[in-house]
Amino acid sequence: MLAGCDMSQPARPIIIKFSHVVAPDTPKGKAAAYFKTLAEARTKGRVKVEIYPNSQLYKDKEEMEALQLGAVQMLAPSLAKFGPLGVKEFEVFDLPYIFPSKEVLRSVTEGPVGLGLLKKLEPKGIIGLAYWDNGFKIMSANRPLRTPDDFKGVKMRIQSSKVLDSQMRALGALPQVIAFSDVYQALRTGVVDGTENPPSNMYTQKMHEVQTFATLSNHGYLGYAVIVNKKFWDGLPPDIRTALESAMAEATKFANAIAQTENDEALAAMQASGKTEFYPLPPAEAEAWRKALLPVHGEMEQRVGKDLIQSISREAAKFGFSD
Secondary structure: OOOOOOOOOOOOOEEEEEEOOOOOOOHHHHHHHHHHHHHHHHOOOOEEEEEEOOOOOOOHHHHHHHHHHOOOOEEOOEHHHHHHHOOHHHHHHHOOOOOOOHHHHHHHHOOHHHHHHHHOOHHHOEEEEEEEEEEEOEEEEOOOOOOHHHHOOOEEEEOOOHHHHHHHHHOOOEEEEOOHHHHHHHHHHOOOOEEEEOHHHHHHOOHHHHOOEEEEOOOOEEEEEEEEEHHHHHOOOHHHHHHHHHHHHHHHHHHHHHHHHHHHHHHHHHHHHOOOEEEEOOHHHHHHHHHHHOHHHHHOHHHHOHHHHHHHHHHHHHOOOOO
């Protein structure tokens, strides 16, 4: 043995920096923490997962480039983020009323359609590992939004998505792209009048403190894809990669199981606070929203792919839903 060389020293762990833009106590934040626990246990400490929530490292627009450059190894961006990256097909998830139930959604994300979309990320230097739920979105604003006409002239914050832009314009609203970490301040100062989010995001970012009204519209879905830098992933020892895939599969089940509960609890907490008035959309009024928003599907066929939209409609038909 060479003098001064301690062969008993363990190898330094492989670091996975996992960055995301939401709070630790959201479904995504809790699932990321669960993945960390599983990954470190199943690799017997050979992997260390460092989690950076709440845009600590990167904001919405910066995080994808950071992943591609290898500055972070793992992200769980919302599905709308892949459009600006050049994989426009992911914006199909933003189409209003495209998923009539959780069962239809799951058959898409866990079946050939969802897996095919993840494959499209590989030429961008990204491996897609899983889909994580957040939930169905509600509309909020500083005025009641009960009918499509109520949106006219309202400045609504959106993610950077051509589909969401088209959705808001179909309602007569004025869409404004603002980073998630800046939304509370934009609402508080009147830069925008309202936004759309699942209840858990609305609650953990305290948006209910600066939004007077909300409509339980469930008009659109917000989910995430857990992604990893391809070069990093391909360079891992096979046994480590297998252990991480197993940890991710279990973390995904956990994420999707807690999302609905977290949203239900967040909605109850916001209702109890009395700061926002929540309006349940009766079926007849929901149908008026649906009619106002369905033309967005036709408008976006060329962008996201007519065949892709039809393949989701076929999945819905298996569960007894038709257009």
